[in-house]
Amino acid sequence: MSIAEQSIIPARQADWKQRDRHGENLNLKGQVAVVTGGATGSGRASAGKRADRGAAVMVADINDSASAATAAEVAEIAGRSACFRVDVTDVGACSDLAAKTLEVLGPADILINNAGVAGAPNWQKRSFSTEEDWKMTYRVNVIGMSNIVTAFEPQMAKRRSGRVVNIASIAGREGRPSLPHYSASKAAVISLTQSTALELARYNITVNAICPGLLWTPMWEQVGERYAREVPAYAGMSARQVFDVMIADRIPMKSEQTPEDIAETVVFFTSYDAKNITGQALNVDGGLFMR
């Protein structure tokens, strides 16, 4: 056995033991979780992970057919799930979602604000940001989160308990030449997370953000298409090839992040042990950003 192999094996074993010891803390039995954008990608993984830990899950998304499919999968794991068509930019629809969740599953304990877009329709076919791209990313990625929190705040505040996790991005950590409207919206999510954490602390509600790195999801597939067309270094590549080259060139751990990585981090933020963590933004990016 080489030195490298010897050092890897004990670390993995220790990791499994630790997971067993903390199993009870990470058990979400009896809790109600709402996942926006829960139909596909990392939201779907988050919905599944919550169900796996025993929570009842409301899948809330603008894509009703995919939401129904995810809710059905979740029901097979946890038994209690529902789906609701919501456009997070619509205040009335967010308030209907809160009422429906209360009616069919009970008061929400966990909000996962995951719904997001990278631009207005057909953004992946453009080489520049239009005013519509700016407006839509801000409306969905930022104002949509605020709408959801406002709709559920009474349920959580009344019970003096709650956990909110906002999905930001490493794109919000540093300005980038490509998709500036998206980067700016994700920087705003980090700021919104801090403000909301300050506002809701008095109700014993924590609010944190996760900044995922590169996840192979329907959204990233479109990002890859745009890069292959616009960035000379990626010319002629498939979206997946662009993704793999970016992982190899930019991620110190040399591995892609997965929707499950994000779902596990959400579990930690919603656990009992995270009760004193609020207003934070955590990078889950294989070491790409270290601040």
Ligand SMILES: NC(=O)c1ccc[n+]([C@@H]2O[C@H](COP(=O)([O-])OP(=O)(O)OC[C@H]3O[C@@H](n4cnc5c(N)ncnc54)[C@H](O)[C@@H]3O)[C@@H](O)[C@H]2O)c1
């Ligand atoms: N894929 C990545 O590499 C990556 C990296 C960092 C952050 N993120 C963020 O993770 C989150 C999930 O993205 P994903 O990669 O899984 O993409 P995705 O496109 O698979 O999922 C986004 C979901 O949001 C839903 N949605 C879009 N607009 C909505 C609206 N107005 N109301 C309700 N639902 C709406 C979509 O229907 C979809 O199900 C997003 O916030 C995204 O910005 C993704």
